[in-house]
Amino acid sequence: MGKTTTSAAFASGLALRGFKTAVIDFDVGLRNLDLIMGCERRVVYDFVNVINGEARLNQALIKDKHCENLFVLPASQTRDKEALTEEGVEAVIRELEHMGFDYVVCDSPAGIERGAIMALTFADEAIVTTNPEVSSVRDSDRILGILQSKSRRAAEGREPVKEHLLLTRYSPKRVDDGEMLSYKDVQELLRVPLIGVIPESESVLHASNQGTPAIHLKGTDVSEAYTDVVSRFLGEDRPLRFVNYDKPGLIKRLFGGK
Amino acid sequence: MSVAPAPATRPIEFRNATLDSTIAVLRVADAPALADALHKMLGGMPDFFNGEATVLDFAELADPPQRIDWPGLLSLLKRFRLQPIGVRNLTPPLAETARQAGLALLDAAELSEPPPESARPAPAVAEAEAPPTPAPAAARVEPAPAQVDTLFVDRPLRSGQQVYARGGDIVLLAGMSNGAEVIADGSIHCYGPLRGRAIAGAQGNASARIVTTNFGPEIVSIAGVYKTFEQGIAESLAGKAAHVRMVMNGTEQKLGIESLALD
Ligand SMILES: Nc1ncnc2c1ncn2[C@@H]1O[C@H](COP(=O)(O)OP(=O)(O)O)[C@@H](O)[C@H]1O
Ligand SMILES: [Mg+2]
Numbered sequence: 001m002g003k004t005t006t007s008a009a010f011a012s013g014l015a016l017r018g019f020k021t022a023v024i025d026f027d028v029g030l031r032n033l034d035l036i037m038g039c040e041r042r043v044v045y046d047f048v049n050v051i052n053g054e055a056r057l058n059q060a061l062i063k064d065k066h067c068e069n070l071f072v073l074p075a076s077q078t079r080d081k082e083a084l085t086e087e088g089v090e091a092v093i094r095e096l097e098h099m100g101f102d103y104v105v106c107d108s109p110a111g112i113e114r115g116a117i118m119a120l121t122f123a124d125e126a127i128v129t130t131n132p133e134v135s136s137v138r139d140s141d142r143i144l145g146i147l148q149s150k151s152r153r154a155a156e157g158r159e160p161v162k163e164h165l166l167l168t169r170y171s172p173k174r175v176d177d178g179e180m181l182s183y184k185d186v187q188e189l190l191r192v193p194l195i196g197v198i199p200e201s202e203s204v205l206h207a208s209n210q211g212t213p214a215i216h217l218k219g220t221d222v223s224e225a226y227t228d229v230v231s232r233f234l235g236e237d238r239p240l241r242f243v244n245y246d247k248p249g250l251i252k253r254l255f256g257g258k
Numbered sequence: 259m260s261v262a263p264a265p266a267t268r269p270i271e272f273r274n275a276t277l278d279s280t281i282a283v284l285r286v287a288d289a290p291a292l293a294d295a296l297h298k299m300l301g302g303m304p305d306f307f308n309g310e311a312t313v314l315d316f317a318e319l320a321d322p323p324q325r326i327d328w329p330g331l332l333s334l335l336k337r338f339r340l341q342p343i344g345v346r347n348l349t350p351p352l353a354e355t356a357r358q359a360g361l362a363l364l365d366a367a368e369l370s371e372p373p374p375e376s377a378r379p380a381p382a383v384a385e386a387e388a389p390p391t392p393a394p395a396a397a398r399v400e401p402a403p404a405q406v407d408t409l410f411v412d413r414p415l416r417s418g419q420q421v422y423a424r425g426g427d428i429v430l431l432a433g434m435s436n437g438a439e440v441i442a443d444g445s446i447h448c449y450g451p452l453r454g455r456a457i458a459g460a461q462g463n464a465s466a467r468i469v470t471t472n473f474g475p476e477i478v479s480i481a482g483v484y485k486t487f488e489q490g491i492a493e494s495l496a497g498k499a500a501h502v503r504m505v506m507n508g509t510e511q512k513l514g515i516e517s518l519a520l521d
Pocket of ligand 2: 004
């Protein structure tokens with residue numbers, strides 16, 4: 001899928017633009033975000049400890065190694081999912097607000113269980129991450145419905161959560177070969193504004209092995225694509241890139257090369 | 259001096275509510291047989307339901323059993339993401355065992371007119387055991403035409419969501435997705451893609467229609483007469499403006515689909 005990869009890159013991108021940002025792992029029991037952020041050895045307290053009052057929020061927040069103004073709130077690997085209470089999550093998000101955070105990025109687990117609901121309950125905006133496959137699009141459709149019925153904004157009858165569609169693991173060649181849905185197909189099915197298309201790339205694997213969010217791998221398509229996403233989120237215009245497949249020309253086919 | 263607590267500070271308060279619930283008409287009460295039937299019906303959509311409150315109706319029980327395995331039955335329904343809350347139309351001894359299993363005993367009168375089960379493809383259970391009789395739509399008495407507001411849905415209806423326009427029409431202003439379901443006692447008007455299940459005339463009104471600017475449903479139904487699209491939708495209709503209505507084919511009712519010229 002790519003939700004955690006995206007949360008890490010997006011939160012880092014906001015921090016690189018100067019915003020004080022926190023990224024919270026809601027995947028209790030799995031704990032992935034800290035690996036991708038490369039801070040797994042520095043986890044002492046986690047989100048559930050804070051909710052249970054066993055640690056203070058500023059004891060649990062881990063300062064990112066790349067960005068001065070980015071903090072990670074890791075998930076617990078051992079607790080059960082019921083530990084995320086709505087009051088607890090709300091209290092943590094409110095406290096982050098009081099601490100002067102500009103953005104709080106909530107990395108949702110898969111599915112529609114408690115963790116996912118808690119991750120979207122307090123959202124102002126949602127980046128729905130989808131792969132160009134029918135089943136993934138269906139799941140995203142479902143989560144969009146839940147977003148508009150279970151979020152606080154919906155419950156209180158306020159302005160609805162603002163939706164963005166992010167398509168990731170996109171392979172223009174496979175779209176060209178008819179093996180994947182095109183970004184236009186996905187957008188037609190979901191009818192949510194597209195905030196970006198992230199290409200399928202090995203650099204994501206390298207990034208996660210190094211514990212470095214993919215946006216930091218300068219010069220790669222993935223880093224550029226995530227940088228565009230952050231810019232669009234901040235209201236800037238960026239043309240869509242990495243969506244067209246250029247068939248290799250004759251010379252390339254004759255002499256190989258990549 | 260002590261002051262009686264203001265009503266707002268009472269730790270518990272009771273209010274009347276009409277409950278929106280799904281009715282499951284069970285024609286067998288045997289959990290394994292139901293499991294088979296549910297699996298067959300919802301095979302493609304194991305999460306068709308979304309924790310809906312469900313009333314179990316035993317009026318059409320083919321062969322009333324001596325006892326019902328409530329724990330088995332309840333856990334089966336919960337596995338399919340239904341939340342049983344009560345029962346109706348059970349014999350008194352069986353009703354008593356239902357009560358002991360924590361279910362409410364409900365009368366038809368306590369439920370405000372739900373769409374008849376014959377008009378609902380999904381909740382009518384136990385197809386494998388006893389094929390449901392065709393919808394007796396023609397025989398149904400038309401409810402007195404009360405003035406009912408049209409129900410407007412401003413946002414896209416998403417997979418897993420369901421709306422029911424009781425007694426009237428529904429207007430979908432942002433289309434609906436595959437895996438969503440819209441039910442109306444009157445007609446369905448859909449601006450944008452109609453992609454899920456569209457059930458019009460749910461109380462038997464055969465003159466209800468389904469109208470859309472972008473035709474692409476999984477299933478359409480009017481007054482209990484269905485049409486599915488397993489072989490896909492004709493190219494002349496797919497994605498186009500179209501409407502569905504009941505037509506007579508000799509003495510047989512069937513659904514006719516025609517494209518609409520929008521301008
Ligand atoms: N753009 C991409 N290109 C290639 N692989 C990717 C890309 N994005 C994510 N992945 C891989 O997909 C897998 C799941 O990613 P992750 O971000 O953990 O997803 P989620 O949090 O949705 O489960 C990981 O192995 C990750 O390396
Ligand atoms: Mg994840």
